[in-house]
Amino acid sequence: MPLPPGSLLELTPQGLYCRAAAAWIDPWRPVPRALITHAHADHARPGCGEYWAVGASEAILRQRLGAEISLIPVNYGQLHRIGDARVSFHSAGHVLGSAQIRLEAGGESWLVSGDYKRCADPSCAPFVPVQADVFITEATFGLPIYRWQSGAAVAAEILRWWQAAPERSSILFAYTFGKAQRLLAELAAIGVGTGGQPGGEGNEILLHGAVEALMPAYREAGVRLPPTRPASAMPRGENLAGRLVIAPPAAHRSVWMKRFKLPQTAFVSGWMAVRGARRRRGYERGFVLSDHADWPGLIQSVKGSGASQVYVTHGNSDGLARYLREVEAISAEPLEGDFQQQRTDGGDAPGVPGASRGNQGDSLEES
Numbered sequence: 001m002p003l004p005p006g007s008l009l010e011l012t013p014q015g016l017y018c019r020a021a022a023a024w025i026d027p028w029r030p031v032p033r034a035l036i037t038h039a040h041a042d043h044a045r046p047g048c049g050e051y052w053a054v055g056a057s058e059a060i061l062r063q064r065l066g067a068e069i070s071l072i073p074v075n076y077g078q079l080h081r082i083g084d085a086r087v088s089f090h091s092a093g094h095v096l097g098s099a100q101i102r103l104e105a106g107g108e109s110w111l112v113s114g115d116y117k118r119c120a121d122p123s124c125a126p127f128v129p130v131q132a133d134v135f136i137t138e139a140t141f142g143l144p145i146y147r148w149q150s151g152a153a154v155a156a157e158i159l160r161w162w163q164a165a166p167e168r169s170s171i172l173f174a175y176t177f178g179k180a181q182r183l184l185a186e187l188a189a190i191g192v193g194t195g196g197q198p199g200g201e202g203n204e205i206l207l208h209g210a211v212e213a214l215m216p217a218y219r220e221a222g223v224r225l226p227p228t229r230p231a232s233a234m235p236r237g238e239n240l241a242g243r244l245v246i247a248p249p250a251a252h253r254s255v256w257m258k259r260f261k262l263p264q265t266a267f268v269s270g271w272m273a274v275r276g277a278r279r280r281r282g283y284e285r286g287f288v289l290s291d292h293a294d295w296p297g298l299i300q301s302v303k304g305s306g307a308s309q310v311y312v313t314h315g316n317s318d319g320l321a322r323y324l325r326e327v328e329a330i331s332a333e334p335l336e337g338d339f340q341q342q343r344t345d346g347g348d349a350p351g352v353p354g355a356s357r358g359n360q361g362d363s364l365e366e367s
């Protein structure tokens with residue numbers, strides 16, 4: 001469904017546009033002014049004249065879009081006047097520096113969720129409930145089968161898996177920005193890397209270069225992480241048995257894997273909740289951990305927004321909108337647009353034809 005003409009937000013070929021602020025939210029193409037919810041590649045694209053984003057995401061945005069971009073860093077909760085609109089960014093709990101964006105003008109308020117989750121995550125600020133007349137929510141995991149357990153519980157499972165195979169390297173594959181750092185922070189939170197625990201000196205967690213590149217931003221943000229080393233810094237021929245390694249899915253079955261003798265492998269993703277997804281990709285184990293809201297989290301957030309009109313993007317947008325209308329009596333529609341097609345990091349369920357279009361080889365990633 002298109003947005004009603006004359007609304008505060010409209011859908012243009014470049015993406016969601018707020019005429020009052022003369023700004024696009026997470027535009028798909030270069031525009032003069034972009035309001036960015038977070039630094040994942042399908043939300044933050046190069047070539048825009050001016051970027052507004054939460055300060056905690058600045059280092060990663062500059063790393064990904066170019067050091068020279070014109071970026072206006074903002075704080076969570078701060079109110080900005082942009083053109084004729086009042087705009088504020090509020091924590092989305094998705095990844096470091098992620099935000100929901102609230103816009104208000106002409107007596108109308110809209111909230112754009114970006115990607116968000118409600119589970120506690122020690123690597124970023126928690127989701128903050130915000131109210132608005134209209135809420136645009138994502139629905140990547142918009143089915144009742146998706147219900148997440150806590151990150152601490154998943155970290156404990158991972159620790160058991162790792163410790164049960166001291167004669168092998170244990171390689172976890174996870175999305176490089178956000179998921180990998182959350183995994184490290186969740187492991188630190190259950191003691192990994194502290195005195196006498198696994199992951200301490202001489203047994204640091206090893207990182208693929210793509211993961212390593214994101215670490216300075218997290219360390220500078222003060223996120224508590226266990227000691228890590230780049231895998232490439234280990235002397236050649238060193239026995240890496242008993243080491244935990246974190247790498248991007250693109251490294252799975254690549255030449256990079258050759259230095260690990262008979263490693264055990266696991267994939268970490270919300271999609272691991274789908275039967276068969278792990279086996280199809282050739283991982284020995286799957287751990288279910290997502291940086292998106294699960295079904296109860298989506299419903300809770302829609303209700304918490306107090307919105308009288310809801311639009312749904314990504315994933316099962318039809319199903320969530322129907323549920324909201326029929327069960328919760330909230331006016332809700334899927335939002336037409338290129339949201340799903342524009343997912344560069346594979347937001348679709350695994351095994352869906354075309355799901356990995358344009359995803360640079362990491363089709364099971366959640367962005």
Ligand SMILES: [Zn+2]
Nearest residue numbers: 040115366367
């Ligand atoms: Zn994302």
